[in-house]
Amino acid sequence: xxxxxxxxxxxxxxxxxxxxxxxxxxxxxxxxxxxxxxxxxxxxxxxxxxxxxxxxxxxxxxxxxxxxxxxxxxxxxxxxxxxxxxxxxxxxxxxxxxxxxxxxxxxxxxxxx
Amino acid sequence: xxxxxxxxxxxxxxxxxxxxxxxxxxxxxxxxxxxxxxxxxxxxxxxxxxxxxxxxxxxxxxxxxxxxxxxxxxxxxxxxxxxxxxxxxxxxxxxxxxxxxxxxxxxxxxxxxx
Numbered sequence: 001x002x003x004x005x006x007x008x009x010x011x012x013x014x015x016x017x018x019x020x021x022x023x024x025x026x027x028x029x030x031x032x033x034x035x036x037x038x039x040x041x042x043x044x045x046x047x048x049x050x051x052x053x054x055x056x057x058x059x060x061x062x063x064x065x066x067x068x069x070x071x072x073x074x075x076x077x078x079x080x081x082x083x084x085x086x087x088x089x090x091x092x093x094x095x096x097x098x099x100x101x102x103x104x105x106x107x108x109x110x111x112x113x
Numbered sequence: 114x115x116x117x118x119x120x121x122x123x124x125x126x127x128x129x130x131x132x133x134x135x136x137x138x139x140x141x142x143x144x145x146x147x148x149x150x151x152x153x154x155x156x157x158x159x160x161x162x163x164x165x166x167x168x169x170x171x172x173x174x175x176x177x178x179x180x181x182x183x184x185x186x187x188x189x190x191x192x193x194x195x196x197x198x199x200x201x202x203x204x205x206x207x208x209x210x211x212x213x214x215x216x217x218x219x220x221x222x223x224x225x226x227x
Contacts, residue, residue, distance in 0.1 A: 045215075100145055
């Protein structure tokens with residue numbers, strides 16, 4: 001089975017642009033997570049979906065960040081408009097119904113100039 | 114509110130040495146604890162978990178962790194490290210009742226010297 005895939009691996013954006021990051025979870029997994037990783041803040045939860053329904057979202061990220069699950073095998077994270085402070089690695093993870101372990105993708109490194 | 118703390122930001126050891134990475138948590142109820150490893154430029158990979166039973170749990174590649182309720186700790190250990198163990202290690206916690214998202218510690222970077 002393929003693991004979690006994320007595209008693109010690297011993204012460079014100008015301040016004010018809209019960017020869309022993509023994630024494909026492990027086939028059959030119904031839980032999907034988006035995290036932001038920075039050196040200062042560490043790993044922060046952005047969104048958690050279960051069977052395409054939004055279960056949790058990071059309160060601090062609501063205004064410019066929007067995650068969606070278009071179907072059970074594809075999710076997007078839109079940042080609009082981008083700001084330099086959004087520069088980070090964005091990680092997507094998925095989990096099976098009865099699993100505890102989360103499977104992480106390689107991440108997308110976003111740089112906002 | 115749950116919190117997970119990792120007191121050591123960076124640990125340097127020689128190949129063949131043992132290593133212990135500390136993790137402390139705060140939460141009053143049932144808790145799942147786990148450790149993940151992140152090699153440079155990669156996503157996180159699961160190492161091991163604890164929920165109940167034997168407080169010493171075994172993971173992949175010779176890692177083990179010990180849960181202590183009295184100390185609110187879940188420390189990770191390896192008896193003999195290899196250069197490939199150089200990575201960032203994250204302790205994580207979640208409660209089934211509180212939802213299933215993980216709360217991560219800030220991570221400990223382990224550097225293994227030859």
